[in-house]
Amino acid sequence: xxxxxxxxxxxxxxxxxxxxxxxxxxxxxxxxxxxxxxxxxxxxxxxxxxxxxxxxxxxxxxxxxxxxxxxxxxxxxxxxxxxxxxxxxxxxxxxxxxxxxxxxxxxxxxxxxxxxxxxxxxxxxxxxxxxxxxxxxxxxxxxxxxxxxxxxxxxxxxxxxxxxxxxxxxxxxxxxxxxxxxxxxxxxxxxxxxxxxxxxxxxxxxxxxxxxxxxxxxxxxxxxxxxxxxxxxxxxxxxxxxxxxxxxxxxxxxxxxxxxxxxxxxxxxxxxxxxxxxxxxxxxxxxxxxxxxxxxxxxxxxxxxxxxxxxxxxxxxxxxxxxx
Ligand SMILES: C[S@@+](CC[C@H](N)C(=O)[O-])C[C@H]1O[C@@H](n2cnc3c(N)ncnc32)[C@H](O)[C@@H]1O
Numbered sequence: 001x002x003x004x005x006x007x008x009x010x011x012x013x014x015x016x017x018x019x020x021x022x023x024x025x026x027x028x029x030x031x032x033x034x035x036x037x038x039x040x041x042x043x044x045x046x047x048x049x050x051x052x053x054x055x056x057x058x059x060x061x062x063x064x065x066x067x068x069x070x071x072x073x074x075x076x077x078x079x080x081x082x083x084x085x086x087x088x089x090x091x092x093x094x095x096x097x098x099x100x101x102x103x104x105x106x107x108x109x110x111x112x113x114x115x116x117x118x119x120x121x122x123x124x125x126x127x128x129x130x131x132x133x134x135x136x137x138x139x140x141x142x143x144x145x146x147x148x149x150x151x152x153x154x155x156x157x158x159x160x161x162x163x164x165x166x167x168x169x170x171x172x173x174x175x176x177x178x179x180x181x182x183x184x185x186x187x188x189x190x191x192x193x194x195x196x197x198x199x200x201x202x203x204x205x206x207x208x209x210x211x212x213x214x215x216x217x218x219x220x221x222x223x224x225x226x227x228x229x230x231x232x233x234x235x236x237x238x239x240x241x242x243x244x245x246x247x248x249x250x251x252x253x254x255x256x257x258x259x260x261x262x263x264x265x266x267x268x269x270x271x272x273x274x275x276x277x278x279x280x281x282x283x284x285x286x287x288x289x290x291x292x293x294x295x296x297x298x299x300x301x302x303x304x305x306x307x308x309x310x311x312x313x314x315x316x317x318x319x320x321x322x323x324x
Pocket of ligand 1: 030032034042084085086087089090111113114117139140141142160161162163164234279317
């Protein structure tokens, strides 16, 4: 890990913020949610009963960890376990600890754009799982994917957990998966979390919680722009809104301007005007069915090896390999 990668993330933040806020339909990239405060608020979100996604994946890992290890590594073959967007690794630790108990031969490389997330995960792992071989990487996984060189000797298992893939739109998820396929060899595996379509009320409650955690998480993006780019957003003049379309399975998060206002971003010498009620699109959280997952796998050059479900079938961890 080095500071150069942090500086690159910082510069990207300025460029992406201006691009998003000056476009006709304003948007901000969800990858910037996770500064120190954002990562803390996301932990609050993950602990809410309404945010069923965490419990589902915890259930899958706790109940099916033996089958998962058997699918990752036949006959105890060595592997590199690389996690994209590892966050605080709470759920992954269930797998890591089981793999160690079973004397699996592997190294764990968590990648995250949030330096706080990577640094505190490494510290936790040193205490909780001292025998684990870890190599943390700070940066954008889009950029770091290119550094994961195809390696014919050691099998790679790429983890993309939670519902990270759901934060991509159709073309981004396709490009991302094709990018992953290019750095994978024939026996490498990709293990991805997908949130399934379900009762719209259950989905809306997860992103519109009564405690205000999701609202605080979304509004924290504006605070981050104030702190890091010298802007003067008044957070009280915006609110969080969630929309869900059951036909497409798309949940979308927005920040809405309560009044007509002009914001200055001093460090970038830019003024941004908002009409009353104008939206900033901040995040997509796509929900899937099995046909959509299969189509995505096939379209991007993979095939589904096995799906691991929780009991309610709210969530699936889908194991993919490259289509021969
Ligand atoms: C929704 S959290 C999920 C964390 C963890 N995978 C889980 O399932 O609990 C998304 C994580 O991905 C990281 N992230 C988002 N966009 C990223 C990017 N482009 N490159 C690297 N990390 C990214 C965030 O910092 C955050 O820790």
